[in-house]
Amino acid sequence: MDIDQEYTKYIEEFEDLPTLDFIHQKVVAVVNDPTSSASDLNEIISKDPSLSSRILKLANSAYYGFPKSVTSLTQAVVILGFKTVKNLALSVMTYDKLFKNPRMGEKLKTLWFHAVNTAVVSEIVAETVGYPSKEDLFICGLLHDVGKNVLAMISPETVETILELSKKYRLPFYEVETKLEVPNHQNFGNVLCRKWNLPDVITLSVSFHHTPLEIGKNPNADVVYMVHVADVISNYIHPDQSWTGGLKIEEKAWNTLGLKPSAVRRIIKETKERMKNSKDFFEL
């Protein structure tokens, strides 16, 4: 499953595409290896005190709601599960690499807010449709728009222009990109995910969240549909987000997931509740 090969080749040629540090690469290797254990992860993460303390901070956050404090990574794995802790590691790494771009000033804060909000909606959508691995949806929702960060690193001027046009003509970011006939943030995100060797399920969500039907018959199509739906609902909850607004749900994605219109109100209500407990994600 590949997208716009010509654009992909063009983006791959940029020299300043963000790269992962050695420890980060090791974390991704553990994430991708089905035989890896919690102690493998522990061994790697303990070499980076900042990474490990921030993972613990998130593990202790009100979002997960455990009354006793989690003091070690091993304990975090026991309480939250290996998958969740691996995803927290990816969350902190991504935040460090992509959301601290001085050339974009405060603008990335809005995008991080949208990332967390979409992660929460994605997880709730997964619970609503009974998807067994809701942890996957949190990380896929969190990372779905990382292509915008990549573009902001390579060409902040282009992002400024897209944001201005999007505001002026009240068009979604993605539609402005399409009208300008430049590689869009799905293309940039796709190249980044492959460069970082992120799991397929994340790469697909990043690459097809605006064009979910293009994924065809893929075993992870459901995940992409859920992230697509969650992105739109997330925008609906916070329509003031200049980077993200004005999107519509693809009917086929909605119907395939078997969602009922009445579910939307509950998803929105639940998201607002959980977002009250997500403060630690904003103080990473």
Ligand SMILES: [Fe+2]
């Ligand atoms: Fe997007």
Ligand SMILES: [Fe+2]
């Ligand atoms: Fe988005």
